[in-house]
Amino acid sequence: MSAAAARGxxxxxxxxxxxxxxxxxxxxxxxxxxxLNGTVEPLVMLFVYTALYGSAASLAGGATEGDEVAxxxxxxxxxxxxxxxxxxxxxxxxxxxxxxxxxxxxxxRVTKYLVMPFRFFVLLQGRFLQFTLMQLAVATLAWCIGYAxxxxxxxxxxxxxxxxxxxxxVLMGSYCCFLVFxxxxxxAFWLDVIWSLLVMAWFVIGFTGGALVPVSQMPEGMYxxxxxxxxxxxxxxxxELLMGRLGAxxxxxxxxLVGGQLLALDLLxxxxxxxxxxxxxGAGM
Amino acid sequence: MSTSPPQSSGAGLLGRLRWGLxxxxxxxxxxxxxxxxxxxxxxxxxxxxxxxxxxxxLTFDILxxxxxxxxxxxxxxxxxxxxxxxxxxxxxDGLFMTFLGQQWHFGQDLKNGNLDSIxxxxxSTAFLYFFQRFSPEGLTNLLFGLGWLAYALVGVVPEQTxxxxxxxxxxxxxxxxxxxxxxLMLSYxxxxxxxxxxxxxxxxxxxxxxxxxxxxEVYPSAIGRLLKFVLPVAGMAWFPASLVLGRLDAGFALxxxxxxxxxxxxxxxxxxxxxxxYESAMG
Numbered sequence: 207m208s209a210a211a212a213r214g215x216x217x218x219x220x221x222x223x224x225x226x227x228x229x230x231x232x233x234x235x236x237x238x239x240x241x242l243n244g245t246v247e248p249l250v251m252l253f254v255y256t257a258l259y260g261s262a263a264s265l266a267g268g269a270t271e272g273d274e275v276a277x278x279x280x281x282x283x284x285x286x287x288x289x290x291x292x293x294x295x296x297x298x299x300x301x302x303x304x305x306x307x308x309x310x311x312x313x314x315r316v317t318k319y320l321v322m323p324f325r326f327f328v329l330l331q332g333r334f335l336q337f338t339l340m341q342l343a344v345a346t347l348a349w350c351i352g353y354a355x356x357x358x359x360x361x362x363x364x365x366x367x368x369x370x371x372x373x374x375x376v377l378m379g380s381y382c383c384f385l386v387f388x389x390x391x392x393x394a395f396w397l398d399v400i401w402s403l404l405v406m407a408w409f410v411i412g413f414t415g416g417a418l419v420p421v422s423q424m425p426e427g428m429y430x431x432x433x434x435x436x437x438x439x440x441x442x443x444x445x446e447l448l449m450g451r452l453g454a455x456x457x458x459x460x461x462x463l464v465g466g467q468l469l470a471l472d473l474l475x476x477x478x479x480x481x482x483x484x485x486x487x488g489a490g491m
Numbered sequence: 492m493s494t495s496p497p498q499s500s501g502a503g504l505l506g507r508l509r510w511g512l513x514x515x516x517x518x519x520x521x522x523x524x525x526x527x528x529x530x531x532x533x534x535x536x537x538x539x540x541x542x543x544x545x546x547x548x549l550t551f552d553i554l555x556x557x558x559x560x561x562x563x564x565x566x567x568x569x570x571x572x573x574x575x576x577x578x579x580x581x582x583x584d585g586l587f588m589t590f591l592g593q594q595w596h597f598g599q600d601l602k603n604g605n606l607d608s609i610x611x612x613x614x615s616t617a618f619l620y621f622f623q624r625f626s627p628e629g630l631t632n633l634l635f636g637l638g639w640l641a642y643a644l645v646g647v648v649p650e651q652t653x654x655x656x657x658x659x660x661x662x663x664x665x666x667x668x669x670x671x672x673x674x675l676m677l678s679y680x681x682x683x684x685x686x687x688x689x690x691x692x693x694x695x696x697x698x699x700x701x702x703x704x705x706x707x708e709v710y711p712s713a714i715g716r717l718l719k720f721v722l723p724v725a726g727m728a729w730f731p732a733s734l735v736l737g738r739l740d741a742g743f744a745l746x747x748x749x750x751x752x753x754x755x756x757x758x759x760x761x762x763x764x765x766x767x768x769y770e771s772a773m774g
Contacts, residue, residue, distance in 0.1 A: 242694060250701045254554070257566045257709035262558050277557040402535040406542050413546040419553050428553075
């Protein structure tokens with residue numbers, strides 16, 4: 207292997223170490239941003255679902271746990287497991303606040319990266335890899351704590367294969383998010399402010415993925431449409447795989463869909479970056 | 492406009508209020524000038540909040556629709572009542588985005604010592620700092636929120652609440668929302684004085700706002716009491732919606748604003764104490 211070819215992976219490793227150092231600088235901030243991130247909404251939805259299923263049970267004449275009411279094909283126990291799955295899965299999803307490319311473009315600081323003897327995108331991939339490694343550890347810890355506290359309600363994967371399939375889909379989806387956020391950050395070549403685009407994308411990805419309501423619990427028409435998008439395969443589908451509601455065939459179908467979208471997003475990312483650089487004058491906006 | 496707030500006790504509350512309104516008028520003017528330069532951003536921010544509102548409306552439409560329309564309730568809240576509740580949530584969010592957007596930068600500004608220029612100005616640091624970023628796009632979304640609230644109220648008048656009752660209860664409800672938003676926001680941010688740039692303020696804000704965006708009856712009673720009486724997130728949407736819908740008994744409806752007043756006094760005291768810890772560049 208030539209020295210130039212070896213430089214890429216080595217640089218990636220250095221970037222990962224550097225990103226880790228940055229993240230653990232403020233300890234309280236670390237706990238808030240990395241550990242507690244993505245736990246609030248599922249917790250609130252747990253209470254909402256408890257009230258909703260309570261109402262449904264009283265309508266059904268006070269159904270007990272033995273004869274649970276199903277709403278949209280989901281029993282209360284399954285919904286609890288889904289919410290538990292959300293806590294773990296959402297930690298792995300690349301966050302809209304995790305990239306800070308737009309200020310670099312806006313203030314004309316990209317120049318220093320362009321003169322370096324490697325692709326700028328490697329630096330950002332290092333950020334993605336650091337995020338994923340850290341969140342894998344945090345998600346594992348969150349799962350262990352949840353299982354220790356409430357083993358009878360917590361989401362326990364049906365098999366090792368299902369776990370592998372679910373993690374694969376989540377990480378592919380997370381990389382799609384990374385590409386989406388890169389593209390939106392690159393809009394700083396044209397726009398003055400882009401944070402609202404990032405927040406908007408985060409809302410849309412969360413809702414269409416099932417962060418509030420499982421996509422398969424939504425009305426049929428919505429489910430039909432949303433099940434083509436990578437957000438569904440990044441949030442709802444992996445949890446359903448872990449629960450055993452979906453199987454290996456669904457995984458392959460989802461992986462093909464997400465793989466196609468990932469490639470399309472990567473092509474778009476390259477195109478947007480090239481077009482943006484053509485406009486870039488290195489003096490800031 | 493005078494450059495400093497009236498200092499003598501003779502000027503009184505009215506003079507201070509007039510001075511504060513003068514400052515706010517300048518912030519509004521600057522906000523419009525700034526945003527007229529970022530027209531795409533204006534549209535994006537309006538769309539962003541509309542996405543947020545749409546996700547809420549759709550979520551509850553889906554949830555209520557699961558049991559067949561008009562059958563399920565959430566902690567005793569019917570679908571029609573929930574729409575009013577969401578209207579209050581949107582108004583609260585609109586007010587927050589219009590006037591209090593600067594709070595997102597508080598931790599960072601504290602760390603970088605950016606409060607210096609505010610502290611040397613003659614007036615309340617909290618007011619001058621947190622109200623400095625008036626947002627026309629937030630105002631646009633506030634109008635959307637009010638529009639939704641009006642639409643939702645049409646669904647409950649006159650079966651649940653009389654149109655005449657709305658004449659006094661709706662302005663009271665909006666006033667309670669505005670008051671609660673200001674002092675809740677301040678209470679979330681005071682933590683940053685002790686845990687610098689930790690994002691704890693953001694987390695607490697996100698946590699409690701999320702809790703407040705759903706009726707308190709869905710939570711276990713201990714959490715409900717906490718959100719009513721200790722950190723009165725209830726003032727954000729639960730109390731105003733309950734007031735308008737006639738779900739409160741008169742004694743509670745009259746007493747609760749006094750609790751919000753007491754909360755404001757305590758928060759202001761803590762903020763002033765926190766401000767004494769400020770040492771320009773702190774991070």
